[in-house]
Amino acid sequence: MFRLEYKWLVGITFVLGLVMQILDITILNVALATLGREFGVDASTLQWVLTGYMLSLAVFIPSSGWIADRFGSKRTFLLAVVIFTTASVLCGFAGSIWMLIASRVLQGVGGGMLVPVGQAMLFRAFPAHERAKASAVLAIPITVAPALGPMLGGALAEYASWRWIFFINVPVGALTLVFTVLFLKEERRGRPGRFDLPGFVLAGGGLATLLYGLDQGAQAGWSVPTVWGSLLAAALLLAGLTWRELSVDEPMLDLRLLRNRLFGTGNALLVCQVASLFGVLFLVPLYLQDVLHVSPFTAGLVLMPQAVAMLLATQVVSRMYGRIGPRRLLLTGFCLEIPVYLCLQLLGTGTPLVVVVVLLALLGTSVGILMTPMQTAAFAQVSVAEMGHASSMYNVSRQVATALGTAVFATTLVVVTDAAGGGAPAHAQMAGFHGAFLVAVVFGLLALALSTRVRDSDAAASLDPSHPEAARAASPTGEVR
Numbered sequence: 001m002f003r004l005e006y007k008w009l010v011g012i013t014f015v016l017g018l019v020m021q022i023l024d025i026t027i028l029n030v031a032l033a034t035l036g037r038e039f040g041v042d043a044s045t046l047q048w049v050l051t052g053y054m055l056s057l058a059v060f061i062p063s064s065g066w067i068a069d070r071f072g073s074k075r076t077f078l079l080a081v082v083i084f085t086t087a088s089v090l091c092g093f094a095g096s097i098w099m100l101i102a103s104r105v106l107q108g109v110g111g112g113m114l115v116p117v118g119q120a121m122l123f124r125a126f127p128a129h130e131r132a133k134a135s136a137v138l139a140i141p142i143t144v145a146p147a148l149g150p151m152l153g154g155a156l157a158e159y160a161s162w163r164w165i166f167f168i169n170v171p172v173g174a175l176t177l178v179f180t181v182l183f184l185k186e187e188r189r190g191r192p193g194r195f196d197l198p199g200f201v202l203a204g205g206g207l208a209t210l211l212y213g214l215d216q217g218a219q220a221g222w223s224v225p226t227v228w229g230s231l232l233a234a235a236l237l238l239a240g241l242t243w244r245e246l247s248v249d250e251p252m253l254d255l256r257l258l259r260n261r262l263f264g265t266g267n268a269l270l271v272c273q274v275a276s277l278f279g280v281l282f283l284v285p286l287y288l289q290d291v292l293h294v295s296p297f298t299a300g301l302v303l304m305p306q307a308v309a310m311l312l313a314t315q316v317v318s319r320m321y322g323r324i325g326p327r328r329l330l331l332t333g334f335c336l337e338i339p340v341y342l343c344l345q346l347l348g349t350g351t352p353l354v355v356v357v358v359l360l361a362l363l364g365t366s367v368g369i370l371m372t373p374m375q376t377a378a379f380a381q382v383s384v385a386e387m388g389h390a391s392s393m394y395n396v397s398r399q400v401a402t403a404l405g406t407a408v409f410a411t412t413l414v415v416v417t418d419a420a421g422g423g424a425p426a427h428a429q430m431a432g433f434h435g436a437f438l439v440a441v442v443f444g445l446l447a448l449a450l451s452t453r454v455r456d457s458d459a460a461a462s463l464d465p466s467h468p469e470a471a472r473a474a475s476p477t478g479e480v481r
Helices: 006-038 048-071 073-092 097-125 129-161 171-185 198-219 225-247 255-259 261-291 296-324 324-345 353-378 385-421 427-450 468-474
Strands: none
Touching: 006 048, 006 073, 006 097, 006 129, 006 171, 048 073, 048 097, 048 198, 048 385, 073 097, 073 171, 097 129, 129 296, 129 353, 198 225, 198 385, 198 468, 225 255, 255 261, 255 385, 261 296, 261 324, 261 353, 261 385, 261 427, 296 324, 296 353, 324 353, 324 427, 385 427
């Protein structure tokens, strides 16, 4: 193990932690019905098992960059893994629904620090021109864990005990701790600045209320007073956050990073891409189970080729990125993805499963083409000192996009289905799905337009020395030799 370069040790350690976190989310989604029967609670109470975790994440993601800069990245990552693993044990031993919810909130504290801090450490370990390789490393847990989670969760809930959906985190967490202690080096900024308490309150409160409002709007409807109240409170808090963070020298969440053309565009692309992808992956299992009447396990198998195609495409693109540059890869990825979203309009009540599998495999390929250039280019001009704050910002965008995508797609599904209710139930149901799938096309077109703002010259630091833009940037005269 000591023969491995340090950057790969960081990659392995972060992958282990990320697998634990993503598996926990995807496994739990499948086991919610079992938890409801076990504790004898209704859906509204059960939803707090997910919502409590989401809100806790929202509070700690924005502050994770400062915490790592102040106390050290290794120490913060270690603490995050300890908290997440300990909370998993508490979840497994929960004797009541409220103990389970409280333990999930504690899990969110660890998860909120684990991902952005680990990502920052990974991108610091890899030189700028090798960060495409780092993105390929990240693709492994991001694609494999969501594919395995639903099937593993269903098997544990049905054949073992619901408690094992949490206990399974313990060996992975223990292995992550061993790797962290033995192999990671401490990283700390020389001057992290004061703790920005107003920024922490405004960022955590604003993001949490925004995600809560979007989540409740998708579930309860947008006319509910608590939904409008949450969104209004979020708007006020986030407006206050913007004013605060742009007016202080040492902000908790460095919004000034978004002024950088490449990083700002990268975050906007991330929001469009994640919102559309998560929205489609929210709809497809519903379509498979409610319309085609397949089992949850079969639905999981149908989704598997999407993850495999995405993983394979990412590994290939990571080797091509340095020679091709981000612009052409982004345009190619979105030009493939948008037609796939349009083809989802062809799905009907009698569509063969093989058609769904092929469309999802094409979708996975397009996402695999996009992942590396989108992420690598976004961080191309971010300095090592700014990496912690940039990673926090990037993960805030990801959380907002996930909630936004689910909320918009779920709302469109309900609204269009109700509007088409005058026809046969099957007709109205498919009208709802077709309308919701069109939302993905809108996000895709917006992302395609944003991709034209990405210039290879801006991302020169992340390209191979043989690339013309990298050579031009390295030349004192700015000419390609």
